[in-house]
Amino acid sequence: MTNAVSPPDPKMRAREVSVFYGAKKAVDNVSVDIPSEYVTAFIGPSGCGKSTFLRALNRMNDTIASARVEGCIELDGEDIYRSNMDVVQLRARVGMVFQKPNPFPKSIYENVAYGPRIHGLAPAKPDLDAMVEKSLRRAGLWDEVKDRLADSGTTLSGGQQQRLCIARAIAVDPEVILMDEPCSALDPIATAKIEELIDELRGRYALVIVTHSMQQAARVSQRTAFFHLGHLVEYGETSQIFTNPREERTKDYITGRYG
Amino acid sequence: MSNSPAPTRTPEFEGRLRKRYASERRFRLAGLFAVLFSLAVLVFLLVTMGLNGAGGFQRVTVQVPVALGQSGLPTPPEGASSADVTRLLESQGLPQVVHSNAERALGADGAAQLSPDAWRAVAASVSKDPAQMLATPTFALPVASDLADAMRGAGHEELQPLARRLAAERKLDRQFDPGFLTRSDATDPQQVGIWGALKGSMLTMAVTLLLAFPTGVLAALYLEEFAKRNRWTDLIEVSINNLAAVPSIIFGLLGLGVFLAIFPNWRSAPLVGGMTLALMTMPVIVISGRNAIKAVPPSIRDGAMALGASPIQVVFHHVLPLALPGIMTGTIIGMARALGETAPLLMIGMRAFVATPPGGFTDPATVLPVQIFLWSDEIDRGFVERTSAAIIVLLLFLLVMNGVAIYLRNRFERRW
Numbered sequence: 001m002t003n004a005v006s007p008p009d010p011k012m013r014a015r016e017v018s019v020f021y022g023a024k025k026a027v028d029n030v031s032v033d034i035p036s037e038y039v040t041a042f043i044g045p046s047g048c049g050k051s052t053f054l055r056a057l058n059r060m061n062d063t064i065a066s067a068r069v070e071g072c073i074e075l076d077g078e079d080i081y082r083s084n085m086d087v088v089q090l091r092a093r094v095g096m097v098f099q100k101p102n103p104f105p106k107s108i109y110e111n112v113a114y115g116p117r118i119h120g121l122a123p124a125k126p127d128l129d130a131m132v133e134k135s136l137r138r139a140g141l142w143d144e145v146k147d148r149l150a151d152s153g154t155t156l157s158g159g160q161q162q163r164l165c166i167a168r169a170i171a172v173d174p175e176v177i178l179m180d181e182p183c184s185a186l187d188p189i190a191t192a193k194i195e196e197l198i199d200e201l202r203g204r205y206a207l208v209i210v211t212h213s214m215q216q217a218a219r220v221s222q223r224t225a226f227f228h229l230g231h232l233v234e235y236g237e238t239s240q241i242f243t244n245p246r247e248e249r250t251k252d253y254i255t256g257r258y259g
Numbered sequence: 260m261s262n263s264p265a266p267t268r269t270p271e272f273e274g275r276l277r278k279r280y281a282s283e284r285r286f287r288l289a290g291l292f293a294v295l296f297s298l299a300v301l302v303f304l305l306v307t308m309g310l311n312g313a314g315g316f317q318r319v320t321v322q323v324p325v326a327l328g329q330s331g332l333p334t335p336p337e338g339a340s341s342a343d344v345t346r347l348l349e350s351q352g353l354p355q356v357v358h359s360n361a362e363r364a365l366g367a368d369g370a371a372q373l374s375p376d377a378w379r380a381v382a383a384s385v386s387k388d389p390a391q392m393l394a395t396p397t398f399a400l401p402v403a404s405d406l407a408d409a410m411r412g413a414g415h416e417e418l419q420p421l422a423r424r425l426a427a428e429r430k431l432d433r434q435f436d437p438g439f440l441t442r443s444d445a446t447d448p449q450q451v452g453i454w455g456a457l458k459g460s461m462l463t464m465a466v467t468l469l470l471a472f473p474t475g476v477l478a479a480l481y482l483e484e485f486a487k488r489n490r491w492t493d494l495i496e497v498s499i500n501n502l503a504a505v506p507s508i509i510f511g512l513l514g515l516g517v518f519l520a521i522f523p524n525w526r527s528a529p530l531v532g533g534m535t536l537a538l539m540t541m542p543v544i545v546i547s548g549r550n551a552i553k554a555v556p557p558s559i560r561d562g563a564m565a566l567g568a569s570p571i572q573v574v575f576h577h578v579l580p581l582a583l584p585g586i587m588t589g590t591i592i593g594m595a596r597a598l599g600e601t602a603p604l605l606m607i608g609m610r611a612f613v614a615t616p617p618g619g620f621t622d623p624a625t626v627l628p629v630q631i632f633l634w635s636d637e638i639d640r641g642f643v644e645r646t647s648a649a650i651i652v653l654l655l656f657l658l659v660m661n662g663v664a665i666y667l668r669n670r671f672e673r674r675w
Contacts, residue, residue: 058565060561060564060565063560063561063564065487065488088567088568088569089567090567091564091565091566091567092566092567095565095566096561096565098558098561098562098565100558102556102558102559102561102562103562104559104562104563104577105559105581114563114566114568114576115566115567118566118567118568118569118572118576119567165562168562168566169565169566172566172567
């Protein structure tokens with residue numbers, strides 16, 4: 001395993017992490033550092049464990065009864081799998097955007113306001129209004145929806161729904177945002193908008209994106225991890241992975257020999 | 260190769276295609292026939308009920324002028340309750356006054372066929388309008404059920420001439436009987452009313468809903484969202500599914516054996532009836548509730564959880580609101596079944612003859628389906644129409660109950 005790039009102060013640090021579904025090992029002994037100032041991309045063929053590993057980073061695997069995580073994942077040096085870790089707080093700090101846009105069947109406003117509201121981040125209505133506007137602006141959706149905030153979130157187009165989900169995630173002001181193939185259900189124009197958005201969000205949040213598309217990883221990320229069959233094959237600077245991979249398997253995947 | 264046609268353009272293929280279309284047409288026709296058949300059955304049921312039941316809302320009355328002004332009866336004081344007025348006039352001899360006036364108007368044989376409770380109609384009218392005590396108003400007084408039968412051409416032969424004579428004098432008549440909706444059970448079909456049973460049904464349903472709905476929804480939520488899947492939850496699931504299939508009379512035995520053993524003073528009470536029916540309704544709500552909760556897309560749960568919603572918040576902000584329409588559908592089915600249930604209530608004494616409407620949840624009462632069952636058992640011919648009328652009242656109650664539930668459900672769906 002190659003673990004070339006270790007930034008001085010990683011936001012999240014995974015050490016020898018394995019994830020099991022029952023007896024099946026989906027992620028095998030993965031160690032990765034997630035830097036706070038970059039976009040990190042996880043690439044690899046289907047079923048390689050990249051999404052499973054991503055879901056381990058904010059303990060979304062907890063909802064799957066048979067899933068079990070071994071090893072150590074730290075957020076700012078705290079083990080997130082320790083027994084007294086508050087999962088609710090963890091997920092407020094590590095937000096997530098899913099493969100299929102999943103806005104709540106509520107108004108656009110309510111979708112964005114939901115996170116701040118349950119965490120009590122905006123005590124008064126004007127604060128909440130400002131927070132909703134700020135989040136929608138950051139997600140690049142404000143101009144499209146400012147006149148129809150009361151409409152249901154499900155009436156938006158697929159790309160708009162996904163940006164609404166991103167707005168919803170950043171409304172709680174998380175430190176890390178995990179994106180699980182956020183563009184795989186979108187057309188190229190909507191994809192371009194999301195990629196633009198990811199670029200704008202870089203630096204403000206630590207971003208981790210799982211993607212099928214190598215071009216997308218090359219476009220938006222500064223760090224790339226290549227997964228294969230549950231193993232982390234190679235992790236390094238995106239430019240190095242794509243131009244000068246150290247591992248034979250990475251090179252084969254990048255050049256389209258399999259996957 | 261070029262001279263052999265493509266396999267989808269051969270005559271054999273086209274033959275098979277025609278067969279497929281024909282079978283589709285047959286299937287559609289069969290479906291249409293099934294729908295029409297069930298519609299026809301429904302229309303037949305409603306029309307027969309309506310025709311029979313229309314007579315049940317009427318009763319046979321005679322026109323009797325009662326000379327109250329010359330009777331020497333005291334005028335009841337202003338503002339006295341109708342029960343007080345009735346008691347006062349009875350003690351002062353109103354029944355005899357009415358009878359003598361009836362003899363004058365109808366002859367001795369006609370007066371003998373006046374309902375023994377006819378004077379109560381006079382008292383009720385007077386308590387509304389005390390000024391009548393000074394005049395000679397004409398009242399439409401109910402006749403005894405024998406004469407009512409004779410007017411239909413049934414019952415005793417010897418009463419038929421009397422019925423014909425009074426009808427010819429335009430004194431005997433069938434009139435709409437608003438009292439049917441305000442009185443309670445009686446031995447005389449001319450005097451019965453549905454209000455007691457209707458109120459009993461309302462009280463019983465209220466108890467059933469208040470017990471079964473929260474219990475059922477909470478059980479469904481717990482089993483679906485919080486309980487770990489193991490042997491015990493499997494056992495509970497199987498038990499609940501079985502409970503929904505248990506014959507209703509068994510629940511009646513349970514009510515008799517458990518509830519009445521604990522609360523022996525509440526025999527025939529809507530409270531015990533409602534508790535028994537709640538046991539029967541709850542499994543239906545649990546099963547439909549679990550299915551509705553299962554149908555909520557997991558992506559919504561994931562989305563809420565990834566924002567840091569606690570499990571309770573996920574359930575109450577997202578899962579329950581989305582599942583509620585489905586839960587309410589199950590509740591409507593369960594409540595409709597409970598409303599029409601007779602057998603378990605017979606076991607806990609709700610088949611008693613109750614002549615006054617229940618004043619509360621612990622008073623003896625009966626319910627609509629039991630009342631229908633009791634009346635259908637009566638020999639007196641007048642009860643046939645009254646039974647149909649009671650069925651119409653039951654169906655209307657069902658319609659109103661379901662209408663309200665569906666209205667609430669749709670309102671809730673629109674908010675999302």
